[in-house]
Structures are given as structure tokens and as C-alpha cells.
Amino acid sequence: MKTQKFLLTEQEMPRQWYNIMADLPTPMEPPLHPGTGQPCGPEDLAPIFPMNLIEQEVSTQRWIDIPEEILDKYAIWRPSPLFRARNLEKALDTPARIYFKNEGVSPAGSHKPNTALAQAYYNKVAGTKKITTETGAGQWGSSLAMCCAFFGIECKVFMVKISYNQKPYRRMMMETWGANCTASPSTETRAGRSILEKDPDSPGSLGMAISEAVEEAVADENTKYALGSVLNHVMIHQSIIGLEAMKQMEMAGDYPDVIIGSAGGGSNFAGLSFPFARDKINGKQIDIIAVEPTSCPTLTRGPFAYDFGDTVQMTPLLPMYTLGHNFVPAPIHAGGLRYHGMSPLVSQLVLDGIIRPEAIHQMETFKAGLTFARSEGYISAPECNHAVAMAIREALKAKEEGKEKVILFNWSGHGLVDMASYESYFRGNLADHDLPQEQIDIALKDLENLPKPRQGK
Amino acid sequence: MKTQKFLLTEQEMPRQWYNIMADLPTPMEPPLHPGTGQPCGPEDLAPIFPMNLIEQEVSTQRWIDIPEEILDKYAIWRPSPLFRARNLEKALDTPARIYFKNEGVSPAGSHKPNTALAQAYYNKVAGTKKITTETGAGQWGSSLAMCCAFFGIECKVFMVKISYNQKPYRRMMMETWGANCTASPSTETRAGRSILEKDPDSPGSLGMAISEAVEEAVADENTKYALGSVLNHVMIHQSIIGLEAMKQMEMAGDYPDVIIGSAGGGSNFAGLSFPFARDKINGKQIDIIAVEPTSCPTLTRGPFAYDFGDTVQMTPLLPMYTLGHNFVPAPIHAGGLRYHGMSPLVSQLVLDGIIRPEAIHQMETFKAGLTFARSEGYISAPECNHAVAMAIREALKAKEEGKEKVILFNWSGHGLVDMASYESYFRGNLADHDLPQEQIDIALKDLENLPKPRQGK
Structure with a gap:
């Protein structure tokens, strides 16, 4: 193939x-000063x-x-390739056309x-x-x-x-x-x-x-x-993924019906999806799915609330989906995507119905990773396997429905430095895990005395 | 930059x-049957x-x-990019133009x-x-x-x-x-x-x-x-590296004065260099350097002789540089490139003066790896750092001589799965090592009773 x-x-x-801030259907609520609870000005940061x-x-x-000096060094690994995953399509025997953006080509993987x-x-x-x-x-x-x-x-x-x-x-x-x-x-x-x-x-x-x-x-x-995810400027920088992917999808003569990214703090997901989310805000039909682990289900089970970015409550309060700033994932959870909060921009777009969150159990993600590795060659990072698993779900759904769906997902990184997680999977040391409701309740309590956003669930 | x-x-x-076999200045001597000592026919293999x-x-x-089915799957990682290492040039303050072919982009690295x-x-x-x-x-x-x-x-x-x-x-x-x-x-x-x-x-x-x-x-x-190096058909398959690099050097408007590859069994070295070696055989001036570790100095200190590919003497006898089929590198040696023999094709071209072998101590290779990682981003496999170190040596020589030399080396793979070797380096657990003459003497003895090639040192 x-x-x-x-x-x-x-x-x-x-x-x-x-910068999707320019196109939001609902304006963002401001970050609040951790001490005063008043909106943060630039000087506070x-x-x-x-x-x-x-x-x-x-x-x-x-x-x-993008400053010239950044473009110069982006060239070490960018533009990154977009693949049509024909070998995976064949392995799944699906009528769907599956594309993935390969962000694993950077020196850090x-x-x-x-x-x-x-x-x-x-x-x-x-x-x-x-x-x-x-x-x-x-x-x-x-x-x-x-x-x-x-x-x-x-x-x-x-x-x-x-x-x-x-x-x-x-x-x-x-x-x-x-x-x-x-x-x-x-x-x-x-x-x-x-x-x-x-x-x-x-x-x-x-x-x-x-x-x-x-x-x-x-x-x-x-x-x-420096923070590697969550904040608006991080989402801006990552938008290069989606902007490249748009050009590449055009080269392929396709446009995605479904866009998928794994979501921890939200940056790889936002990077691929925000330029397409703009099209959706402007009326295009796209299913944009943020995938998270059931053991850290920020978007699917956490409330939209003001919360701290850190445990010791030094950061500004951000309006976001959160499991509470004291959250620590269960030890059985093997992959990444373990942050208690979520990018406020991603959170806002979930609230506005532009983004659809889904949670996946970890055994399904590792199984998906093997299917992907044995057909397309690349071994995914465990967090990335959440996106792979959702792409496979959607491809199998397309097969069931007999539909020619176009699926695009972000292959956010390789797993060559994360092989120990695969080992745990092979040795039978992993199991599915759902966050107990009790832990969500504790988080809700932690948030009780903090300011409340106007919106929210 | x-x-x-x-x-x-x-x-x-x-x-x-x-296939460089078509262009050899001196015909190869045949492999010999391990039992009879007579030239091997296809049926023996x-x-x-x-x-x-x-x-x-x-x-x-x-x-x-190249069969269509192979081209189809080569496309997962090929053609691989050729880089001009401008950041490394700047770090070395050299007038040399340094290029490297990035073979680390394959899923296996x-x-x-x-x-x-x-x-x-x-x-x-x-x-x-x-x-x-x-x-x-x-x-x-x-x-x-x-x-x-x-x-x-x-x-x-x-x-x-x-x-x-x-x-x-x-x-x-x-x-x-x-x-x-x-x-x-x-x-x-x-x-x-x-x-x-x-x-x-x-x-x-x-x-x-x-x-x-x-x-x-x-x-x-x-x-x-299946064998991953040494044999002629392996060198043929790897030639795609050099064939691509030739086109890419043309795009860059340059032609290499020096070509460098690390050499264990010889396949990444041959892959890059053989298409250029053809030009050299036809009269072009190029310095083609095969770099090996001083702790496994097959080309620089071993004899050209008939030897087995394996310890238990089951494989055909190959005419090659060898440290003897019982050779085991000293435990202090941290990198790859530990095979006792060498591709007969590479060996023949060393004998004919087309390829120049050099051995490098391991501390220099790790130091070179850090210089490369901090300027160009990519972390090299320890074996690959032998090529990096030689490229740096040549670039510094060019600086000393005030020459605008063009250097091309094969960046054969990343070291993300070999970080333990870097750790040994950081912790001061490595040292330079030269193979004791005694061990070479033992190898020579092992070879005494085997058939001798017509040529040889």
C-alpha cells in the first residue's frame, strides 16, 4: 500500500x-490575581x-x-510532514481516509x-x-x-x-x-x-x-x-502545526471531517485544531475531538471554574476545566496527559460547543499504539496513543456506517524514550482506571472558596 | 543562523x-565455503x-x-533530509561548509x-x-x-x-x-x-x-x-542514502571534498559514500573517510584476511579486514561499531586506496556529540558520534588552513534510546581505550590456518 x-x-x-483569541464566539474571562482575586494586568505577570x-x-x-530567527531554527525540523496513513487504513479495512501530522520529527521527538x-x-x-x-x-x-x-x-x-x-x-x-x-x-x-x-x-x-x-x-x-502548555501564547506558537496541516490537506485534495488531538494541557491539540476551529466558528461542519485519559478526565468530568495552575497557589487563577490544583493521577496511569487543568482557550471552546471532549481508557490506547506501529512503523508516545485510539474508533465507525470520512489527527510525538510504559503494558501491569467520583468531589470542595466564572456548567 | x-x-x-561491484578497480575475491575452503556458489548460501x-x-x-512495493514503504521515512549544519559551523567558527544526511528520521531512528x-x-x-x-x-x-x-x-x-x-x-x-x-x-x-x-x-x-x-x-x-551489514546486498540497499545525497548536494550547489561515515560493519558508511566513491574511481578528488573506534580498530589495525563472519565458524569465509572471529570489545567501550569484521566491499576499497580509515578515541566522540546536540539540536547515537567527531576535526583543520572545504557526513541515527552511554560519559565512567597489541596477535593466530587472500597487507 x-x-x-x-x-x-x-x-x-x-x-x-x-491567534484564535480574535475569533472566539464568547470572549474569554480574565485571569485573576492569586492574592486579590482581581483581574491580572500584564504587570502582574x-x-x-x-x-x-x-x-x-x-x-x-x-x-x-514569526520572527526571522525563529523561522531559521524552526527549519531544523519544520515544516513537519503530513502522512496519509494508508497502511493503517488497510489494517482497519476502513473506507475512511486517515491523515496524521508527524510532530515526532523534532530533535526532542x-x-x-x-x-x-x-x-x-x-x-x-x-x-x-x-x-x-x-x-x-x-x-x-x-x-x-x-x-x-x-x-x-x-x-x-x-x-x-x-x-x-x-x-x-x-x-x-x-x-x-x-x-x-x-x-x-x-x-x-x-x-x-x-x-x-x-x-x-x-x-x-x-x-x-x-x-x-x-x-x-x-x-x-x-x-x-516558562510553561509548555495551557497559556495563550503557547497555543499561538503551536498553531504552526495546524497552519501547515491546512496547506498539506489542500495538497492532498481533502478537508477533514474529524480532527483529533490528545489533550493534557491542550497545546498539541490546539496547535493542530485551532486553525480549523476558526473555519468551524465561521460555519464549517467539523467534529473536533480533544481526547484525554479516563484517569485524568479534566474536560469530561471536571467543572469549568477558576483554579490555580499550581499546587502552592502562586499562579494566577485561570478560567478552565480543572480537577483541582491538588490533583495527582493514580499510579496505575502510565501515560502523560496528567495535568489537573486545561488551556483556558480550549476550555472556552469546549464550553461553546466548538470542541468535543472524549475520555479513553488506557488499555485501548496501548492496543491502538501497537496497531499503528505495526502498520505505519512509528511508535507513539503514550499520550499520543490517545489520539491514535480515537482515530481508530472513528475509522471503524466510518466502516460500520459505510462512510468515506476524512480523519486528521496530530501524531504529537514518538515514544522511543517511553518504552517502559509499553513494557508495563506487555507485562500485564496496566489496567483501565476511572477517576473515582470522590476525587472529583474533593476538587469541587477545593474550588468552593475561589472566585467563580460567569459561565460554567 | x-x-x-x-x-x-x-x-x-x-x-x-x-552496486559498486560494477566499478571496482580490483575485482573482489570470492567468499569461501566454511567446510571446504572452496569458492562459495549461490547454492551454498x-x-x-x-x-x-x-x-x-x-x-x-x-x-x-527498486521494486515498487519497497519504494511505497520507503516513503514512510524517505527521501531523508540533507542539512547544511550552519549552527555547527558557527559554533566551530569554521570556513568549512558542513552537510549531514539525516538518517535518524526513520521510525527505528x-x-x-x-x-x-x-x-x-x-x-x-x-x-x-x-x-x-x-x-x-x-x-x-x-x-x-x-x-x-x-x-x-x-x-x-x-x-x-x-x-x-x-x-x-x-x-x-x-x-x-x-x-x-x-x-x-x-x-x-x-x-x-x-x-x-x-x-x-x-x-x-x-x-x-x-x-x-x-x-x-x-x-x-x-x-x-538476515544480516544488517557487511554483505554486498546490504551495501546495495543502503546506496539510496548516497544517491539521494548526490541530488541534494546538487540542490545546495556544492560537491563534497570530504565524505565521512562511521564504520562498524560498513553499511551506513558505504550507503553514503559508494555513489561518490564511483566518482573518485573515475578520477574525482575526494577524501572518503571511514571512522571506527580505537577499541575496535578493524580497518586501522586488523589484517586483510579471510575470516568467518561468526564465532562458531558457520558462515562463509569473507575477504575482509578483521580482528578475528573471537574478538569481543573491552567493556569500557560504550558505543556501537563493535563487529570484528568489515564489509568486504569497504575492505577492498580501503586496500585500493579509495577509502581512508581513521580511528577515534571515545571521549572525543562524546564531546563531539555534545557540541552537535547543543548547536544542531539532534542527539546522535554513540556510533554516529564517530562521524560527527571526524567532521569536527576536518572543519577545525579547514579553519587552521583557512580553507573553504565542503564536508559531508552521514548522521546515521539518533541516540534517544542510547542515553545510558551519555550518562556514563557525564558520570566520568568512560575513558579512552586502545586495543592492546596482544589481542591483535591472538587474532592473527586465529587466522593462521585459514586460506589467505591473494592481496593483503
Whole structure:
């Protein structure tokens, strides 16, 4: 079966990012100051982000020029190829045409460098000497480490302790790119020490690691903080995925009926889908599906509420779907996508019915990953397998209905550094897991005393 | 600094492989039967290889059509990009123009699938139900596993035991692609058992694993054996690297003064260099450098002799540079490139002065890998860092001489599954190592009673 790959030349690479803020059906509610509960101004964010990124964060400009220096280095891995997954179609015997955007071609193996590069660049321009961040499985931390190396910026990564211990290869990648990687919670910050006091064996969480990274950034004026997902400027940078995919779908002579991305903080999902969501807002019929794990069902079971981005409540309050800032996924959960919150932009579009969230059990995602690897060759990161599994579901539905559906999904990254998760799957150490309602109830309680958004479920 | 990438479309992908056998300045000496010492005929190879591959092995036809089915699946990762390494040039402040061919884009992360795909295909056509092979670090075994999955062929990989234990991710990749991976020496074969009897703690070697794989293939008529390097048909399949690179260098408006590849069995080196070696044979001035580790200095310190491909002396005798079929690299050696022999074609061209071998100490290779990762982003496999290190040496020489040299090297694969070697480097657990002369002397003794080639040192 002929594999089809749609390639853009460097000259065809988009030269502007897309900002969906300009096209929202309902305006966003503002982030609130963690202390006062009042809307945050740019100056409130200045201790942790450089002003040029803060401007992007609040921008309502539809198109934002990509600086030449970023385009130059994007060219290391961009434009990324779009594939027609004909071998998978054949394996499923489906009339659907399945396309995937391959973001695994970056040196770090995922879509994360799309924003890591931009953030490192804007920090460089603003005179930042050091960037702190958090990372879970390590996709984001390693991407930022690489991009800081490109611009000669010091990089310090707080890595969720359980991943730090289970995924040493990602730490080694960060060190290869010259970054310092510390297990979180650590004794290096007040936040870390206060968590360790209560629970010396804490496995860590993204919320905790964010607290540590933000604390270290705030303490020094030449140090800034970077976040790999959730925030508006991250969604802007990732839009290059969807903008390229639009051109490539045009080359293929197709337009997607269904668009699929896995969603943790929302960045790879938004990156592919937002440029298409704009078409949907303007009247086009598309089913846009954000896929999350049943063990971290932020969009499908969490409330839309104001919540902190981190455990120690240092970040602004964001209007988003959330499982509560104290959420830690069950140990049985093997993949990524473990953040308690969700991009406010993705959340708003779910609220407005533009995006449809779905949760998938993990056994189905690994099974899908094997089907994909044995037909198309590529071994997906466990988080990416959520998108693969949903694409397979939709393709089989098309077969049942005898429909020629066009499915496009974001293959956000390869799993070569995550093989231990596959091993757990092979050894029978994984099982499906649904978040107990009890944990949702605890989250709801945590949110009770916080300001409420006007909208919400 | 602008990254430059030279891309070919699928339509521009070469549709024929190049066979350097047609252009050799000196004809090859034949392989000899391991029992009789007489030249091997195709029928002698029939128990282990399908006849269509044996025909390629002995072919002297210059151009060999690539079957449509192989082109279709090559398209999953081919044509691979050629980069101008401008960021590395800047980091080295060199007047040299450095290009590298990125073979790390395949799903398995290296150049190995170029021949794995072809071998799986030809076996499929010949009716093979199962393929056995050996693997060291696992690049080859995982590539063959993937390609067997594409064609529904069972795959059994004997993996050198020390790597099996140290590099579990590669084994997991093989399992993900549906292959069976066994540590070698194993108790499953007579060869394995005989080795274990003498040394129950044997760390294994490629030579031993080959013995096991060949034994299992010979025992069943629907089972064949596949080798990932060394043999002529492998060099033919890999020629697609250099054929693409020639077109891409033309796009860049440059022609290489120096061509560099790391050499273990010789396949990635030959893949890039042989199409250019043809130009050299026809009078062009090019420095073609095969780089090997000082701890496995086959080309730089071994004799050109007839030797077995495996430890238990089951394979034909090949005319090649060799460290003796009992060679096992010192444990301090962290990278790949650990095979005792070398492709007879590469060996012949070294003998004829077309190829210049060089050996590099391992500390220099890791240092080079860091320089490359921090400037160009990509983290190289340790074997690949031998090529990177030599490219850096040549670029610095050009700087010293004030020359505008054009350097092209094969970036044969990424190191994301080999991060443990980088960890050893960071932790100070590695040191340079030269093979003691004593070990070479033992090899020479092993070869004493074997037939001698007409040529030789």
C-alpha cells in the first residue's frame, strides 16, 4: 500500500502564527490575581514572564509575525510532514481516509519545541539569563533545554519525581543539551520543602513542580519562568502545526471531517485544531475531538471554574476545566496527559460547543499504539496513543456506517524514550482506571472558596 | 543562523540502487565455503538466504531497480533530509561548509530500515515465513522487527546479552513491532549452549549471536537469516542514502571534498559514500573517510584476511579486514561499531586506496556529540558520534588552513534510546581505550590456518 507524505518546502512554511483569541464566539474571562482575586494586568505577570511574551498572552491580534530567527531554527525540523496513513487504513479495512501530522520529527521527538524555541527566543531578546520550568514525563523539559542551548540561556528543570526516577533518559537528554534537571518536590525551594514536610515520599506532580519553578524565577530578576502548555501564547506558537496541516490537506485534495488531538494541557491539540476551529466558528461542519485519559478526565468530568495552575497557589487563577490544583493521577496511569487543568482557550471552546471532549481508557490506547506501529512503523508516545485510539474508533465507525470520512489527527510525538510504559503494558501491569467520583468531589470542595466564572456548567 | 534543509519529493527519490561491484578497480575475491575452503556458489548460501537476495549478493550489475512495493514503504521515512549544519559551523567558527544526511528520521531512528525493508520484502516474495537475525545495541534488530511486521513475517532476534541487559528499550521496541527477542548466548541453540558451557557468564558478541541466528535459520526451510551489514546486498540497499545525497548536494550547489561515515560493519558508511566513491574511481578528488573506534580498530589495525563472519565458524569465509572471529570489545567501550569484521566491499576499497580509515578515541566522540546536540539540536547515537567527531576535526583543520572545504557526513541515527552511554560519559565512567597489541596477535593466530587472500597487507 503506497505511503503518502505531503511535504512543504521551507518557503511554504507559514510566516505568521494564528491567534484564535480574535475569533472566539464568547470572549474569554480574565485571569485573576492569586492574592486579590482581581483581574491580572500584564504587570502582574512581569515577575515570571518577559514583557514580549506577556503581550502575546493578552493579544487579540489574529495573525502574529514569526520572527526571522525563529523561522531559521524552526527549519531544523519544520515544516513537519503530513502522512496519509494508508497502511493503517488497510489494517482497519476502513473506507475512511486517515491523515496524521508527524510532530515526532523534532530533535526532542515531539511538538513541544514549537513553543520552546519561541519562548527561548523572546526571553533572549528580553535579556533573560536563566529560564526555570517544570516537566512531567520530560517532553517539555527536554525541548526547552534544547532551545535554551540554541540561544545560550541557562535552563533549570524541575521534573516530577516519579518520572525523574522512572524516565532517566529524558533527564539525560536535558543534561546533554546542557540543562540542570532536579527531581521535584526538591529541598531547593520553599514550596518543595513545605510539600516534603507534609509528605516526604511525595511522588510529585506538575502542580508542585510549577510552584518550585515559579518560586525560583520570582526570586531573581534575570530569571524567568516558562510553561509548555495551557497559556495563550503557547497555543499561538503551536498553531504552526495546524497552519501547515491546512496547506498539506489542500495538497492532498481533502478537508477533514474529524480532527483529533490528545489533550493534557491542550497545546498539541490546539496547535493542530485551532486553525480549523476558526473555519468551524465561521460555519464549517467539523467534529473536533480533544481526547484525554479516563484517569485524568479534566474536560469530561471536571467543572469549568477558576483554579490555580499550581499546587502552592502562586499562579494566577485561570478560567478552565480543572480537577483541582491538588490533583495527582493514580499510579496505575502510565501515560502523560496528567495535568489537573486545561488551556483556558480550549476550555472556552469546549464550553461553546466548538470542541468535543472524549475520555479513553488506557488499555485501548496501548492496543491502538501497537496497531499503528505495526502498520505505519512509528511508535507513539503514550499520550499520543490517545489520539491514535480515537482515530481508530472513528475509522471503524466510518466502516460500520459505510462512510468515506476524512480523519486528521496530530501524531504529537514518538515514544522511543517511553518504552517502559509499553513494557508495563506487555507485562500485564496496566489496567483501565476511572477517576473515582470522590476525587472529583474533593476538587469541587477545593474550588468552593475561589472566585467563580460567569459561565460554567 | 539560518538552518538549511534540502528536501527531495517522493517523485525525486531514486528508483534504482547503485552496486559498486560494477566499478571496482580490483575485482573482489570470492567468499569461501566454511567446510571446504572452496569458492562459495549461490547454492551454498541457499539454506540461509532466499535466492533473490543471493542473486543481488553476487550481482555485478551497476544499477538495480527498486521494486515498487519497497519504494511505497520507503516513503514512510524517505527521501531523508540533507542539512547544511550552519549552527555547527558557527559554533566551530569554521570556513568549512558542513552537510549531514539525516538518517535518524526513520521510525527505528537509523539507516538500518533501508535494508531491513528490502530484505523483508525479498523474503516475503520468496515465501519465507520467519526471519532470524542478530543484533548488538539493537538498531538492526528493531529495524528488521518493524519491516517484518509490515509484511507479516515472523521475526526472531538474538540480541548480544550485555546489550539486552543494558538497553532494554530496544528490546521493547522489537516487541512493540511484534518480534521475539532473546538474549545471546542462549540455551535455544547448539551454538549458544556450547558457548555457555565454556563461559556461563559470557556477555555475548555479534559473532556469537550470528552463530545462533544462522543455526536456527538452517534448521527450517521456511526460515531464513538476515544480516544488517557487511554483505554486498546490504551495501546495495543502503546506496539510496548516497544517491539521494548526490541530488541534494546538487540542490545546495556544492560537491563534497570530504565524505565521512562511521564504520562498524560498513553499511551506513558505504550507503553514503559508494555513489561518490564511483566518482573518485573515475578520477574525482575526494577524501572518503571511514571512522571506527580505537577499541575496535578493524580497518586501522586488523589484517586483510579471510575470516568467518561468526564465532562458531558457520558462515562463509569473507575477504575482509578483521580482528578475528573471537574478538569481543573491552567493556569500557560504550558505543556501537563493535563487529570484528568489515564489509568486504569497504575492505577492498580501503586496500585500493579509495577509502581512508581513521580511528577515534571515545571521549572525543562524546564531546563531539555534545557540541552537535547543543548547536544542531539532534542527539546522535554513540556510533554516529564517530562521524560527527571526524567532521569536527576536518572543519577545525579547514579553519587552521583557512580553507573553504565542503564536508559531508552521514548522521546515521539518533541516540534517544542510547542515553545510558551519555550518562556514563557525564558520570566520568568512560575513558579512552586502545586495543592492546596482544589481542591483535591472538587474532592473527586465529587466522593462521585459514586460506589467505591473494592481496593483503
